[in-house]
Amino acid sequence: MISTVEFLGMRFLDANPSGVRAALCDALKGPFGYVVTPNVDHVVSYHRGDAGLRAAYDGAAFQICDSRVLAKLASLNGLHLTPFPGSDLTRELLEQPLHSGLRMAVIGPDEAAFRDLRARFPSVDLVHIPCAAQLGVGTGEWWQTVGRAAAADWDLLFVCLSFPKQELFARDLGRTGRERGLALCVGASIDFLTDRQTRAPKAMQRANLEWLHRLASDPRRMARRYLQRGPAIFGLAARAWRAERGRDRTSERRRVLVLSTVLPHGRSTGGEIASMNFIEGLRATGCEVDILAYRREGDDREPPPGFLSPRDWPIESAGRPVRAAAWMGRAYLARRPYSVQKYVGARIKRLLRLRLRTAPPDLVVVDHAQASWLLPLVPAHLPVVLIAHNVEHQLYGSHGDAVGGAGKASPKQRLKGAVYKREGERLSAVERAAALRAQEIWTLTDDDAAAFAQMAPGRVVRSFGVPGQAFRGACEPLPEPSVDVGLLGSWTWDVNRAGLDWFLKSVAPRLPKDLRITVAGRSDHAPGTVRSNVRFAGFVPDAGAFLRSCRVVAIPSTVGSGIQIKTIETLGLGVPTVATTVALRGIDDPPLDLRVANGATDMVSAILEALDAPRPDGRDGAVWRQAREHAFRTDLAHALDALFEEALLERPSHVASEAAGEKGSILEGPHVERSEDGTSTPTEQARLRMGAMRR
Structure with a gap:
């Protein structure tokens, strides 16, 4: 039996060896793909915020559990997960190839290790792809090696580099345009098969103590993995257990629909990185999150699951004078901001209507005020959150003053300044309308929170300290500067x-x-x-x-x-x-x-x-960054719990009053919260709420 088990952010292939072989055979018939074999260290690293590693794991065709400890933790959460260590998988495929004539290749071991491997499996069609012993990710040598591997003749490639190089290498192989083949990220598997490393005795493997054997064999290298990073897995498993109990209490998983301007999975701008912080944070709380936006024109990467786009769209105005002029003309005719009009289109409206009808969400999140033009399509009973990356009208207005307000400004600068000021004025109305439709406004700074509290009195306004993205090597000492x-x-x-x-x-x-x-x-x-x-x-x-x-x-x-x-x-x-x-x-x-x-x-x-x-x-x-990310995730989980609890309490009375034609539900007007002394100044409300969150 073959199934997929979602656990700790992974989509594990749960199957016995025969099922795994069948899945790999099917994958070989399709386009290029790769397989990752996550163990405890990989899962912990995945959750520590390395965007490149997460993208590599999310893009894998299969995630096969490499750890009996993970399987045991899954069972404590009521899930069945069959472990199939990468070393066992590699030996199985070499001893019994998936089909006759299968061409296999190996990258990672040196020439001597490859000769030993050929000697052990003389009947297998094996080729060796050489690479440097210390291959640096992203270097010229890296891309040359990726190119050699992409050009080589193989059906199955064993990628035996250190973690996370092998996962990033497999991902980059796919970016070369290779059409066929399956790459397996299997770490030190060849070292075990050629006796360069020794696996734990079977008894220790069955007792889930293989990690202890590896620690004792190489304490200097393995201590950090097993004694420092490894224990974090128990906190992740406990969080998953609590999330599962929470889903049991609510009887179903919370479904969130995010409306944005551009699919942010590429993290190509600061705004996209901040959007991904919220999306990943929502998913970390157990929400099922779909994102609806345009895919950036020229981005050939396939969006991850849940990222939906009706079409590719040119985002930047620079270098497109004709298109920019057309957008500006439509913006003036429609009395909209230019930065909103450029995203208006019939296809995305149709896709939103379809999504609301076929998979109704529990919450709609509007990411950027520029996406709020879609809000009239959202049913009135659905709660809405506005994520305001900036106070847009202030940003454009102040820049317009700076550009066109100088005494020595040229006519071109004055015109440009006037355009920016007009944009600021139009955005002021857009932001106010979106804020008044939303139940909550989430901002990135306290100052912006205070501005929105004044803009939409009575609305709950929260400020979140987004952590940005974590880079590879961020925990290592800084290199020599160039x-x-x-x-x-x-x-x-x-x-x-x-x-x-x-x-x-x-x-x-x-x-x-x-x-x-x-x-x-x-x-x-x-x-x-x-x-x-x-x-x-x-x-x-x-x-x-x-x-x-x-x-x-x-x-x-x-x-x-x-x-x-x-x-x-x-x-x-x-x-x-x-x-x-x-x-x-x-x-x-x-x-x-x-x-x-x-x-x-x-x-x-x-x-x-x-x-x-x-x-x-x-x-x-x-x-500092790790502490910031922990605080962000905690604040987001608390905000979401409060929001759904309020919606749960308010919805029955709202539905009843709506049926009777009455007014005054939470979704029809601002919900005013007063401080203990009875005041309700918007700025003070925002400060009090944000202070309470920090406490």
């Missing part, structure tokens, strides 16, 4: 570009000419452009690796609302940082190696001071 001063951002957006322009004009010229200053991220400058002592690197595929390579990171934001994800992620890496007050909005508890500088003179001094200071190891930042 960049003196680094800047990272999406510089094609006017608001971000304003800070970069100020840095290039007022700060960079006053820094020593021999400093290596690198600007990473898409900008108006072609990659490789050099201006004086500043080099423009363009898009960097691994933002974490770039930030960790900097001696100092500068964040020169001059305009903004909400919170800057790049600031959080830089601080979470423990890299010495110099930032403006605007860049630090919403962050009131930063780690130690941070210097605040607003003027050009102060920023130059702070950068030079940071360059002269001893390089930290980065661990302070890693601890």
Whole structure:
């Protein structure tokens, strides 16, 4: 029997060896795919926030349980999970290939180990794909090796690299366009088969003590895995048990529908990263979450399960003057903001209607005010949460004043300023309407929460400290720097570009000419452009690796609302940082190696001071980020429980009054909460609620 078991965020293939073989045979008939074999360490790492690892695991064709401990924990949660360790799976497939003529390849072992493997299995059609002993993820050598593996002739590939390199390697194989084949991430399996490592005795395996054997065999390497990281699995299992008991009490799983502008799974912008924080947090509480938005044009990656899009859509206006002019014209005719009109379309409306009819949600989350144009399609009885990444109308209005309000502004600048101010005015009405329709507004900073409390009196407003994404190697000591001063951002957006322009004009010229200053991220400058002592690197595929390579990171934001994800992620890496007050909005508890500088003179001094200071190891930042993520997940779970509890209490009376034609339900008007002294000032309400959450 073959089934899929959802446990600790994984979709385990639950089958006996015959069932696993049958599933792999079927997979070989289809397009390229890969198999991961999660053990306790893999599951803990998956939950620690490494976006690349999560994406690699979520994209696997099968997840086969490699651990008897995981199987035992699943049984305590009432689930049946059949363990099939990767070493056993590898031996099984080599001893009895899935079919005659199956071509198999191995990557990871050296030439001597491969010769021993060939000697043990002489009848198997095996080829060896060589790779460096210390293969670095994302390096030139990495991509060359991926290319060799993609071009080789095989049906089944055993990927025997260290965790998580093998999972990332299998994922990148799929990105090469390879059409057929199945890659199996099986770790040290070949080492066991060639006697380079010794497996635990059968008795220890049956007693779930194979980990103890490996710890005793290699205590220096395995202590961190089994004694430091490993015990976290019991907390994850306990959380899953509590979530399951909660689902039993509510008799069904909570279903949440998120309406957004762009599918955020690619995490290509700070807004998408923040959206994924909320989506993953909702799923961590046990919710079934679907996301409805456009897929970014040019993104060929298949969206993960639950990410729904009616079509690909051009998101950026830059480089599309005709389309931008058409959007602007429609925005003026419809009296809408430009940043809303560009997402209006019939296909997404049809998809939303279909989804509401076929899979009615318990909660609708509007991610960004720009997606709130879809709210009239949401039935009035459904509770709504608005996630406000910024106070959009303030952001656009203030930028319009900055661009067109200067005394020496050119006619072009004044026109641009007028367009931004018009956008701010229109967005003010959009945000107010969305806030009044919502039962709760979730923001990213206390200041934004106070602004929305004034905008929609009586609504519950909460502020969440989003953690951003965790990068590979974030818990390891910082490497030797290759960049003196680094800047990272999406510089094609006017608001971000304003800070970069100020840095290039007022700060960079006053820094020593021999400093290596690198600007990473898409900008108006072609990659490789050099201006004086500043080099423009363009898009960097691994933002974490770039930030960790900097001696100092500068964040020169001059305009903004909400919170800057790049600031959080830089601080979470423990890299010495110099930032403006605007860049630090919403962050009131930063780690130690941070210097605040607003003027050009102060920023130059702070950068030079940071360059002269001893390089930290980065661990302070890693601890800070982990604490922030834990607080975020906890606050989100409490908010969700309160929201559903209120909806459960209010819905019967609301339905009754609605049937009688009465007014005044929670969904028809603001639900005013008063403080203990009887006051109901919106700003005070927001502050009190947020303070209560922190306590």
